Amino acid sequence: MTDTAHPLVRTAHRLADGLLLPEAERVDREGMPRGHVEAVKRSGLLGVVAPVAYGGSGAPPAVLRETAEILAGACCSTWFVQTQHHTPVQTLAQSEGPVRERLLGPLSRGELLSGVAYAHLRAYPRVPVRVRREGDDLRFDGTVPWYTGWGLNDVMLLAGVSEAGEAVFAFVEARDQPGLRASRPLRLAALTAASTVSLELDGLRVPEEAVALRTPYERWAPGDRARTLNANPAVFGVARAALSLLDEEFAGPLAARLTDVRRRAYALADQPAPLERVAERLAVRAEAYEVLGAATTAAVTAGGGRAMSLTSRPQRLAREGLFLLVQGQTTETRRAHLRALTAERGRSADGVGATNQPGTTDPAEP
DSSP states (O other): OOOOOOHHHHHHHHHIIIIIHHHHHHHHHHOOOHHHHHHHHHHTGGGTTSOGGGTOOOOOHHHHHHHHHHHHHHOHHHHHHHHTTHHHHHHHHTOOSHHHHHHHHHHHTTSSOEEEEOGGGGGTTSOSEEEEEETTEEEEEEEEEEEEOTTTOSEEEEEEEETTSEEEEEEEESSOBTTEEEOOOOOOSSOGGGOEEEEEEEEEEEEGGGEEEEEEHHHHHHHHHHHHHSOOHHHHHHHHHHHTTSOHHHHHHHHHHHHHHHHHHHHHHTOSOTTSSHHHHHHHHHHHHHHHHHHHHHHHHHHGGGGGSTTOHHHHHHHHHHHHHHTTOOHHHHHHHHHHHHOOOEEOTTSOEEOOOTTSSOTTOO
């Protein structure tokens, strides 16, 4: 499935095979050690799409996708922590404020690891995090329901909505401080090792020079929507890992389906108009999840009773697959996926099922 021989793809394989995969079940049970975070920082993978002028690799999207697949297939918790980092890097690369010169180099070179706290913006016009000016600073108030990488990240890209309806993104240190308090790490069915918390913001003061982006919400939202319409590369990485546990007799047919849907998903992702062919994107996204579910279920089935042990790889992959069903989910993608799961399937006279072809109807329509 490899798309490229880029050096960072080889680096990702070495990191995955030498550290992440052998430790994945232990990390899943006990949490992510600092050594894993430091290894990711040293690897150069945090700068995969960062500008070369700031110490990054400036690699094309195909390399980012391929490295994501490799890391997710080895240890989805590690992938999830580091994948948050790329949005702050890309945001800074397009910023013109002083925070660009302060942080883009350290983030591109892997000297610092950043998380993100902006998914709550998708609740708009409800505003979970409010931003208003207070003196020379900005004041953030509200609740961030989900923040991943607490205790592992150095900084976070925090977002809220201003009284003028602007989406405001600013960098703050990822630690308890006046006006910012984290909950205890959440116990989740999967990826607890990624250290996810909720954040309470009560008068967090952020200097204006920490702002990386300020734009009307209506201008920001279409770009965010475009990112959620396509299949997540981690889906293909976890599915491929599950198929590696099967005999070829059973892995072969599923691998062929996985290769096909992956090819179509990435062809759509590479289209220059990211908000066109929405129905097809959502259909392919749902199909990718269908193959992921089949692959992880097959791995558990093949593992038998042993697969129920917490030291078993199949059950970990199955739980990670469940996590990926809801990671980055929006109302639009949720409804499209549910429609795909519950679609009425026609029957021919001889009893052979006939399904609707992907993309013939818009699953986002009522």
